[in-house]
Amino acid sequence: MPKTGFVYHTDYLGHDTRDHPENSNRLRAILEALNGSKLIEELVLIQPTNASLEQIGYVHQSQYIKEVETVSGTEGWLDGDTPVCRNSYKAALLAAGGLINATDAVLKGEVDNAFALVRPPGHHAEPNSGMGFCLFNNVAIAARYLQKEKGLERILIIDWDVHHGNGTQDAFYDDPSVLYISTHQSPLYPGTGAINEIGLGKGLGYTVNVPLLAGTGDMSYSYVMDEVITPISLEFNPDFVLVSAGFDCHHADPLAGMNVTSNVFGDFTEAIKSIAKKACGKLVLTLEGGYNLRALSSSVLCVFNSLLESGMEIEEPYLTPEDRLSDPVKSRVKEVKMAQREYWGI
Template identity: 40%
Template sequence: MRFGFTDTCLEHDPGPRHPESPDRLRAIKRGLAKRHSVTYEGAAPATADDAVAVHDADYVERIRDFCAEGGGNWDPDTVASEDTWGAALASAGLAKDATRAALAGADGRNTPFSLGRPPGHHAVEDDAMGFCFLNNAAIAAQYAISDLDADRVAIFDWDVHHGNGTQDIFYDRGDVFYASIHEDGLYPGTGDTNETGEGDGAGATLNVPFPAGSGDADYCAGVDELLRPAVTDFDPDVVLVSAGFDAHRHDPISRMHVSTEGYGLLADRMRALADATDAALAFVLEGGYSMDTLADGVGVVHETFDGREPVGPDDEVSDDARSLLDDLLDSHPWL
């Protein structure tokens, strides 16, 4: 894959005991060093104007000033340092560049994956939360529409937490389809099945809140039965994957049972979906807080695009997941 990376993203330091540590990117790079055909590309940082395209201008000014004054606890979980603003712009810039490269034709072994931090999918229009300051995927999606002549963008968020910020930013728009598979009841407590969009965006939001313990077969069924037909009907120009790896069975802050191989299966399905819809495809890093499983998850996604065929799930769709899937098939306005 074509990985986007810049050392600036290491400079955001929320403190020695914070789970969203610079060591996350270091662990990914160590893991990728053992694998074949890894390349890294830098990117220009996003600008304040890029941020204001999806965030409230007053909020952008407040968070920039907060960092310039030394940072601190924006909320109990979301901690900034003096260098956080620069890192947030760098992270969003990597997401923009991955989207640009995908729409310019980078695919197959060159499929872009931006390795930025801080993550972004919890950042709402006018606030930081959940370790996130600027919404990287939202900035990239808006950039695709405003600057790269994309008419429609689909965002699939497989992080274990619901991407409330991305959903909220595009909730009343019909040019961005947002879909999330996440753990029911986990932070931030959003992402219910009845959150489907409003106004021009009615039906353009799809939430699949699986119960704790859901694994590879459940996630694959969610993609096959819900995401694929919905995105195919939406017909996007580009698909962005908000790729968190904290649904892994060994991640310390979730209770899901996705395996490392499961992320390869999801990546393979996204590649097939992009091919079937003739859409560009790019990945944007979100969460993942076990250093080993985060590195392995990114590594198996890379290997999938490098030619390795992932092995199908060895479990069956659980009864609770099947009930949720059937309910969504019956009730979601897009399906």
């Protein structure tokens, strides 16, 4: 059985957003589900430490870092969707740091893979602004950390959150050393992530967007994984694989309209584990969205079930929706291949 780590700290609950959808009950629900399952006995806790300001600065401008600290002190809002309280700045440093700690644990061989259960989430955060519930872009900071401090060259970021990770895309848009692949619902917030957003200059082809219509289900997601994500990822041959794991594409999520079940997140993890195994053996996931607490916690259990290879049956919390491989998804995949075929052998 592989050794799997998880990052968690009660200070993540200190980012207290009250009845906002991205609130601390999300982590409470995940921990409760883990504690109620046998999986917790197999997991290794990775204690998080704060990211340094220099590390946050790998992605964010110093003026913006200061703004997060100041606005947290006054319990204000970074944008219309993103409230902060007095402990938010501290929690955001610990979220970015926790993901860095998880990558360290994998690099040192202390664990084989890990999942950082951190908040606030990160993938919407831009170099100079916070948005969409995100303060610092945890996954982008970890990618730069691996390059700058650990000397790794090629980092793969797969983002299966239902929203497009505009901040992560922007951080690496002209950079061929970080391949960013996103599946997301479109149209939906934040409105970016079109098929023809494929990178810039030397980064052309190193941004891969697969926008999907509302109602896309498990079989169609798996088709995208097999036809687009896996072949491009293997051709890129990463030195480290990071995943922006959002669970808001679950069919019960209140903020989106996809048709995915909890168990498909285990399938995604299997597929990405296989990519990582063939390329570098290094895989760390980080929590992004997911706002139905039952769906979120059962989906996270499915991810850990796959990481640990424990073969447990995880119960779906809701009736499974009808599913089929849809024609719009097949034609969407064709369009993505057309847009990317100059850069990849797909």
